[in-house]
Amino acid sequence: MQFGPLYVSDTEGYDVEKRPGIFSGKIGVAFLAPALVFVAIFLILPFFWIFYLSFTNRTLTGITAAHPEFVGLANYERLFDTDRWMRLGEFGNALWITARFVLGSAILGQAVVGLTIAWFFYRRKGFLRELVFTTAVLAWIIPEVVVAFAWSAFLDVDRGTLNTILAALGLGKPDWLFDHPLLSIIIFNTWRGSAFSILLFSSALETIPPSYVETADVVGASGWRKFRDIFFPLMRGHILTDLILITLWTFNVFTPFLLTGGGPRFKTELVSIYTYRTAFKFFEFGKGSAIAVVMMLINLTLAMGYLIMLRRQKVAS
Amino acid sequence: MAKILLEHVTKRFGELIAVNDVTLEVHDGEFVALLGPSGCGKTTTLRLIAGLEVPNAGRIQIGEREVTHLPPRERDVAMVFQDYALYPHMTLLDNIGYPLKVRGVGRREMVGRVTEVAQKLQIGDLLQRRPAQVSGGQQQRASVARALVHQAQVFLFDEPLSNLDAKLRLEARAFLKHLQREVGVTAVYVTHDQAEAMALADRIVVMNYGKIMQIGDPLQVYSRPANTFVASFMGNPPMNLLPCRVDLAAGKIIFDDDYMLDIAAHRERWSAAISNGPQFTLGIRPEHISISPTQLPGTIPSQVYAVQPLGGEWLVVTQVGRELVSVRLFQDEAPPLAETVWLRFDLARTFLYGSDGELLQ
Numbered sequence: 225m226q227f228g229p230l231y232v233s234d235t236e237g238y239d240v241e242k243r244p245g246i247f248s249g250k251i252g253v254a255f256l257a258p259a260l261v262f263v264a265i266f267l268i269l270p271f272f273w274i275f276y277l278s279f280t281n282r283t284l285t286g287i288t289a290a291h292p293e294f295v296g297l298a299n300y301e302r303l304f305d306t307d308r309w310m311r312l313g314e315f316g317n318a319l320w321i322t323a324r325f326v327l328g329s330a331i332l333g334q335a336v337v338g339l340t341i342a343w344f345f346y347r348r349k350g351f352l353r354e355l356v357f358t359t360a361v362l363a364w365i366i367p368e369v370v371v372a373f374a375w376s377a378f379l380d381v382d383r384g385t386l387n388t389i390l391a392a393l394g395l396g397k398p399d400w401l402f403d404h405p406l407l408s409i410i411i412f413n414t415w416r417g418s419a420f421s422i423l424l425f426s427s428a429l430e431t432i433p434p435s436y437v438e439t440a441d442v443v444g445a446s447g448w449r450k451f452r453d454i455f456f457p458l459m460r461g462h463i464l465t466d467l468i469l470i471t472l473w474t475f476n477v478f479t480p481f482l483l484t485g486g487g488p489r490f491k492t493e494l495v496s497i498y499t500y501r502t503a504f505k506f507f508e509f510g511k512g513s514a515i516a517v518v519m520m521l522i523n524l525t526l527a528m529g530y531l532i533m534l535r536r537q538k539v540a541s
Numbered sequence: 542m543a544k545i546l547l548e549h550v551t552k553r554f555g556e557l558i559a560v561n562d563v564t565l566e567v568h569d570g571e572f573v574a575l576l577g578p579s580g581c582g583k584t585t586t587l588r589l590i591a592g593l594e595v596p597n598a599g600r601i602q603i604g605e606r607e608v609t610h611l612p613p614r615e616r617d618v619a620m621v622f623q624d625y626a627l628y629p630h631m632t633l634l635d636n637i638g639y640p641l642k643v644r645g646v647g648r649r650e651m652v653g654r655v656t657e658v659a660q661k662l663q664i665g666d667l668l669q670r671r672p673a674q675v676s677g678g679q680q681q682r683a684s685v686a687r688a689l690v691h692q693a694q695v696f697l698f699d700e701p702l703s704n705l706d707a708k709l710r711l712e713a714r715a716f717l718k719h720l721q722r723e724v725g726v727t728a729v730y731v732t733h734d735q736a737e738a739m740a741l742a743d744r745i746v747v748m749n750y751g752k753i754m755q756i757g758d759p760l761q762v763y764s765r766p767a768n769t770f771v772a773s774f775m776g777n778p779p780m781n782l783l784p785c786r787v788d789l790a791a792g793k794i795i796f797d798d799d800y801m802l803d804i805a806a807h808r809e810r811w812s813a814a815i816s817n818g819p820q821f822t823l824g825i826r827p828e829h830i831s832i833s834p835t836q837l838p839g840t841i842p843s844q845v846y847a848v849q850p851l852g853g854e855w856l857v858v859t860q861v862g863r864e865l866v867s868v869r870l871f872q873d874e875a876p877p878l879a880e881t882v883w884l885r886f887d888l889a890r891t892f893l894y895g896s897d898g899e900l901l902q
C-alpha cells in the first residue's frame with residue numbers, strides 16, 4: 225500500500241525502494257540512543273529485575289532485605305497453592321474477580337455500550353450527540369483521583385446523589401459500595417472507559433460508505449439485519465482491536481482501589497490491587513514480583529492472541 | 542413496472558434549494574435521463590424517488606400509489622449507486638442475491654435466480670469472487686444484476702458508468718441500452734454526460750440549479766434547445782452563443798458593433814422576437830457554419846484562433862471581434878493559425894434567445 229510520496233521522487237535512477245530509512249544509518253542510531261536508553265532503564269531493566277526477584281524471598285525489611293535468598297519456584301507455588309488460592313484475599317480469588325470485572329465492565333460494559341451509542345448516533349447530528357460524546361470523553365480524561373472522589377460522593381449511602389434520587393422515588397437507600405461492591409466498580413469502570421469504544425466505533429462507522437447502508441435500505445433490510453450483514457462484518461477489525469485494548473486496560477486498572485480499597489472483605493480485590501497489597505503493604509517483593517510476572521504473561525498471551533486474530537482477519541479480507 | 546410522477550417537488554438543505562419545484566412524469570417502461578452539471582440536483586431527485594430523501598413540498602407517485610412519505614423499502618425500487626455499493630466482504634453471488642435474502646427467498650432459489658441474471662450479464666462464472674477480485678466493468682454489471690434480480694417496479698441509476706474508463710463506458714452503454722429494451726423497465730438514469738444521455742434515453746430532462754430546463758426526446762433537446770443553458774450543455778462542442786443586437790429595419794444582426802449578418806430573407810421569422818428587447822443571444826451549432834478562404838457575400842471575417850483535429854474532421858475555433866466561434870470543418874485540411882477566414886452562418890438553423898435566455902420564435 226502506498227501512502228503518498230514519502231520520498232522526493234526526482235532522484236532519477238535511484239531505487240527509492242532500497243533507499244535506507246532515516247533511522248538505519250549511524251546518525252539514526254545516535255538520534256535514537258536517548259530513547260533507547262530510556263526504554264532500557266525504565267522498561268527492560270525493571271522487567272528482568274522483577275523476573276529475578278520473583279525467584280527470591282526478598283522483602284523490604286528484615287534479614288531478607290539485605291540478603292535475599294534464591295527460593296526457586298516457591299513464590300509461584302504459593303500463588304497457585306490449590307488448597308488456598310480461591311480463598312478471600314488470595315491470588316485465585318483476585319483472578320476470578322478480575323475476570324468478572326473485565327467481562328462485566330470491558331466486554332459487556334464498554335464495548336457493548338460503545339457500540340450501542342455509536343450505532344445510535346450513526347449519521348445523526350445535534351445537541352444530544354454532542355452531550356453524550358462530550359460527557360463520555362470527560363469521564364475518560366478527568367484524573368482518576370477526581371473521578372474516584374466524584375463517584376464516592378455520588379454513591380454515598382446517606383448523602384449521595386444517587387441515593388437522594390432513589391429515595392425521592394421511594395426506592396430506598398442501598399449501600400452501593402458495601403452491598404454491591406463488584407457491580408459498583410463494574411458500572412464505574414464502564415462509565416469511566418466507554419469513550420474509547422464510542423469514539424473507535426463511531427469512526428469505524430464513518431468509514432462505511434453511505435451507499436452500502438442505502439442499498440440495504442432500498443431493498444428493505446431491517447436495522448438488525450443491516451447490523452449483522454453489513455456493519456458488523458465491516459467493523460470486525462475495529463471490534464477486535466477495541467476488545468483487546470479495553471481488556472488489557474481493564475485487566476491492569478487500579479482506579480477501583482480508590483473507591484473500595486479492594487473491599488469489603490476482598491470482594492473487589494482485583495489482581496492489580498492484590499499485587500499492590502502483597503508488594504507494598506506486606507512488602508513481600510519476591511511474591512509481588514511473581515504476581516507481576518504472571519500478570520505480564522497473561523497480558524502477553526492476550527496480546528499475542530489478538531495479533532494472531534488480527535492477522536487472520538487481514539488475510540480473510 | 543410502473544410510471545413515476547413528481548408534482549412540484551422541492552427539496553431544501555438548509556438555505557440551499559437542491560430540487561426546485563420539479564414536475565415530471567416518467568411513463569411506464571420509459572427510460573428517462575436526468576442530465577445536468579454537477580450539483581444541479583440530479584442525485585437528490587433520484588434519492589427523492591427512492592425515498593432516501595423526503596421532499597419539503599410536493600408529492601411523488603409510483604404506479605398508482607402515492608409514496609411521498611413512504612420509506613424506501615415500501616416503494617419497490619431498485620437503485621444502482623455511483624460507487625456500485627457492492628459489499629466487499631460478500632461474494633458476487635451473495636451481493637447480487639442480497640435483495641432476495643432480505644425478502645426471505647430460500648438459498649436454493651436465490652442461487653438459481655442470481656445465476657440466471659448473472660449469466661445474462663456475462664458474469665456467471667465470477668459469482669464466487671469478491672468485488673475486489675473482479676474488474677470495474679464486472680463490478681458495474683454485478684451492481685446492475687443486484688438491481689435486476691428482485692424485479693422492482695422502477696430502476697434508478699446514479700451515474701453508473703462514471704467510474705469506468707472510456708472504452709468500458711461505451712461497452713457498458715451499449716449493454717445498458719440493450720438490457721433496457723429487452724427488460725423494458727421504467728428507469729431514471731442520472732448522468733452529467735450529455736452523450737450518454739442522448740445515447741441511452743427515451744427522453745432527457747435537463748436540469749440546472751435544481752430546476753428543470755427542458756424535457757424532450759434526445760433529438761428535440763439537441764436540435765431545439767429551449768434556452769441558452771441547454772444550448773450550451775448539449776453537444777460536443779456545444780452550440781456557439783453570441784451576444785448580438787437585431788436591427789430589423791435594416792435586416793441585420795449585429796455583433797460587436799462591427800460584424801453584421803444579413804437577415805433580410807428571414808425577417809419574417811424574427812420580426813416577432815424583436816419586441817422582446819434589444820439584447821439577444823444568437824445560437825448556432827459548429828456544424829452549421831462553413832468556412833471560406835475568400836470573402837463571399839453574406840460572410841463575416843474572423844481569425845483562426847485554434848485548430849483541433851478530431852479525426853476526419855476539424856474543430857476550428859475562430860475569433861470574431863471579442864467572441865470565439867467554433868466551427869466544425871469536414872475537410873482534409875484546416876486553415877493555418879491566425880489566418881483570416883470568412884464564416885457563413887446557416888441562418889435557417891440559428892436560434893435567437895432573449896435576454897432571459899429563453900428561446901424566441
Ligand SMILES: Nc1ncnc2c1ncn2[C@@H]1O[C@H](COP(=O)(O)OP(=O)(O)O)[C@@H](O)[C@H]1O
Pocket residue numbers: 554557558559577578579580581582583584585586
Ligand atoms: N445531504 C445533503 N446535505 C446538504 N447539501 C446537500 C446534500 N445532498 C446534496 N446537497 C447539495 O445539493 C445540491 C445538489 O446535489 P446533488 O443532487 O447531489 O447534485 P448532482 O447529483 O446533480 O451533482 C448540491 O449543491 C449539493 O451540495
Ligand SMILES: [Mg+2]
Pocket residue numbers: 580583584585
Ligand atoms: Mg450526483
